[in-house]
Amino acid sequence: MPLLQLEQLSKWFEIKRTIFSKPLYLRAVDGVNLSLEEGEAISIVGESGCGKTTLGKTILRLYEPTGGKIIFEGRDITFERAEALLWYKRRAQIVQQDPFGSLPPFFTVYRILEEPLLIHQIGNAKLRREMIYKALETVRLTPVEEFAPKYPHMLSGGQRQRVAIARAMILRPKLIVADEPVSMLDASVRIEILKLMRDLQKRFSMSFIYITHDLATTRYFSERISIMYAGQIIEIGPSNNIINEPLHPYTQALLKAIPDPDANNRKIFREVPPGEPPNLISPPPGCRFHPRCPYTMDICRIESPPEIYLQKDHMVRCWLYAKK
């Protein structure tokens, strides 16, 4: 049984122009299927506005889903109410993008890490102290006695993100959703934090959903990669397959657009698709990528492509791969 299973998960935001007009819907997440095994790390990659953050927050039930199902450890928690959700929230945690905004400024590091323990009524003061010190040690904020009484503003970006990771991990969750956890950090610190998360993920066999726009780091961090475009997952597969043999024209375009450092880059022009991602209030009919796709066929304009499995673990949503 997978740890987490999403079935046709959707999150639409209502947009009202005036109180009398019919509401419009922004389809940030539109029919997402995904399953995640225990101890597995998966990346969700997409450009800004593709709905990846909304997907992460909906999975954690920080947003109420519009439709579909979220099944966690066999339990359907899609529309579970707040009291019952405490069970889920102990098992699923988040690490957010901005370590400058995600930590309360008037709490010490100690207090920040104590908060989840208090909410879930875990241990007594002495036990909590032990847990907090141990959590600081696992994220290598040592000596712990020195870091515990500090306030967030006294820490560097990388150190703050370590605190955020420690906070997410202190309850020993089964699942962590990391939403762009390193995009605001310096290049040299980024890899350090990603390596730390990968280490902890393996050590405690947690499942990780790594949400990012940076395709280059995903291979180092996750076994599988899923590519999102305009609210939908258009390709999922093992990391090496996605990077070496991408199937979907969008994934191919994405890979072509990202340079590796090379002195010859300046001499060539990159092949990139024209245009920009569609507006999610009125996405194009059929395949959402068709207006920018170099291989558009008639059917692409009319009907949305189904999930096509070319291998057991490699799914693509593109008519090019449909059996005739």
Next chain:
Amino acid sequence: MAETILEVKNLYMYYKVRDHAVKAVDNISLELNKGETLAIVGESGCGKSSLAISIFRLLPRNIYLFKGDIFVEGENIMRLDEEEFRKRIRWRKISMVFQGAMNSLNPVIKCGFQIAEPLIIHDGVDKEEALKIAKETLAMVGVHPSFADRYPFELSGGMRQRVVIAMALIKKPPIVILDEPTSALDVITQANIMNLLKRLKVELKLSYIFITHDIPLSSELADKVAVMYAGEVVERAPAEIFYGSPSHPYSAKLMASVPTLKTLKEIDFIPGAPPNLISPPPGCRFHPRCPYTMDICRIESPPEIYLQKDHMVRCWLYAKK
């Protein structure tokens, strides 16, 4: 022989914060040849944007020290007063595309007018004529001239970035400073803008100073690379050397920390954090994080050592015994 269009010599720019001097630009020397791109790479807070505003002379009020020489086409522009600099240099000889500028367009003025404004105000060109030139410039950066009549909110991010580039080009300057010109854009849009910058470089024979923290991206334009660390340039090298095998331990570590797509390699990171610029470490500023630190590194700042004519490195490892 390549002609030097911009030369920076022993430039210093310190900010004053409370009672301390922040040494953001600390004795920097650079050269930019005509038609070439010099990429300036480094982590945030290393002083690369401060270097840009020093050259463009948009200095903040809390300036503590600003000295050195900057030559543009042989003329020392540090000798010019603000009035002359404004009239003859800024936008005319050197222009700049600012970081995140696409989000700083005036929301209530049509794009065409925002681009044409300097012609009308500085050069007294009449409005019709200025708008015509603005439309031509728009066409040059790949935006349909009809977009001159639109407001910024009607344009996508990539389009707005093109408008900002058009603004920098309206006075036909030979030197353009690009400060993280694509940092807020998606990868595909970013690749489109890079293609545009490559095309403009050839068509208009522009010389770029390209400031970025993104090393793979820097290789899209750079003919030469200068690596900054803690307010200093630690290595200057032609692209072939820098992206192949850089010499300074910091450059090498920085390259090793770049995740690559096409080749699988072990990625590495640099332990520790960059120093604060108020009291940088004595000797070589990188020594606390360097794997090869020797005694001298802790005491004395390394001199500029030339491994080849255009390959400079500041590191004691390369000093002759």
